[in-house]
Amino acid sequence: MIHVTKAFLPKQKEYHNILKSAWDKHWITNRGALVLELEDKIKTTYKISNIIATTNGTLPLQIAIKALGLSGEIITTPFSYIATASTIAWENCKPVFVDIDSESFNIDVSKIEEKITNKTSAILATHVFGNPCEVDKIEVIAKKHNLKVIYDAAHCFGVNYKGKSIFNFGDVSTCSFHATKIFHTGEGGAMMTTDKDLYDKLYYHHNFGHNGPEDFHGIGINAKMSELQAAMGLAVFPYMDSIFSKRKLLYESYLSNLKSNSLLKFQKITENTDYNCAYFPVVFESEELVLKVIEQLNKEGIFPRRYFYPSLNTVGYLKGEQMPIAESISKRILCLPLFFDLTISEVNRISSIILKTIS
Numbered sequence: 001m002i003h004v005t006k007a008f009l010p011k012q013k014e015y016h017n018i019l020k021s022a023w024d025k026h027w028i029t030n031r032g033a034l035v036l037e038l039e040d041k042i043k044t045t046y047k048i049s050n051i052i053a054t055t056n057g058t059l060p061l062q063i064a065i066k067a068l069g070l071s072g073e074i075i076t077t078p079f080s081y082i083a084t085a086s087t088i089a090w091e092n093c094k095p096v097f098v099d100i101d102s103e104s105f106n107i108d109v110s111k112i113e114e115k116i117t118n119k120t121s122a123i124l125a126t127h128v129f130g131n132p133c134e135v136d137k138i139e140v141i142a143k144k145h146n147l148k149v150i151y152d153a154a155h156c157f158g159v160n161y162k163g164k165s166i167f168n169f170g171d172v173s174t175c176s177f178h179a180t181k182i183f184h185t186g187e188g189g190a191m192m193t194t195d196k197d198l199y200d201k202l203y204y205h206h207n208f209g210h211n212g213p214e215d216f217h218g219i220g221i222n223a224k225m226s227e228l229q230a231a232m233g234l235a236v237f238p239y240m241d242s243i244f245s246k247r248k249l250l251y252e253s254y255l256s257n258l259k260s261n262s263l264l265k266f267q268k269i270t271e272n273t274d275y276n277c278a279y280f281p282v283v284f285e286s287e288e289l290v291l292k293v294i295e296q297l298n299k300e301g302i303f304p305r306r307y308f309y310p311s312l313n314t315v316g317y318l319k320g321e322q323m324p325i326a327e328s329i330s331k332r333i334l335c336l337p338l339f340f341d342l343t344i345s346e347v348n349r350i351s352s353i354i355l356k357t358i359s
């Protein structure tokens, strides 16, 4: 069976060796040495200003909204994982959807300003499948209207834009280290900011507001990464270069197999990007074709996923307006299997099943 993704696992012995130091000290959470080491490795390797490792990739979004003091309306994308919009609602703000660009699948920057009202406090955009948003234009709009910017960079581990880590853009960027993501700690995530004062706020919030054992700086929640999670991250981290290059090879094989077929469309990667090949999405001409392809692939034990489906503006409790482009793409998109252990011959087999089914 081939699923859309398969978590990369280091050798069990490597994980145990790293874990041993925590075991010896009986220190398995509360920002132990392994969490600090993981933060430091990510920070120096990708030249990130400030990073806080967290227990997943959703709490950082909630904490960012809290730390920036957002209220009222937050402009966001309907084409993302549910966590992007549910977080806004969870923090008692209103998600205001702006349709996406049909090529990049990211929020359509030219449609943001018409949705800004006197209640708008921020823009929360996703770099979809690791493809950077038009960050320069978003920054100009945000400055002009005095809005904060949060990037859901859940898919962006290792992505650079104009030679800089994409995590250094916006007021806060968040990442997910979930087992299905390109770099993982089982469950896990991080929040990044270039602003030291904001870093302090995020830091307090993620650890109950503790300012020493008996003093509280303000309200907080628990979003700390544990040593068990950090040990997994430290064991996976040395493999990242081989993970990126293997994925690039597979990504390019899919593309060369499929690109000449006029019934298929592919995500346009933003210029000046070092892309991490986190996903291989294909947009079909119709939903009917997608369903047919899924059926044929399933028969062969291959399980792609409809990322992102449904369009978030159609989710009942989020009550958004119609978003023609996001709704159309989410009905017609399929993410094909892409992971370190996949082989080129499997990519070729998947590609030929698809081409045969749609011909």
Ligand SMILES: *Cc1c(COP(=O)(O)O)cnc(C)c1O
Residues within 6 Å of the ligand: 056, 057, 058, 059, 080, 081, 083, 084, 126, 152, 154, 155, 175, 176, 177, 178, 187, 188, 189
């Ligand atoms: C995975 C994901 C999240 C949530 O991350 P978790 O680590 O699972 O909490 C948020 N946003 C996007 C776009 C994601 O893909």
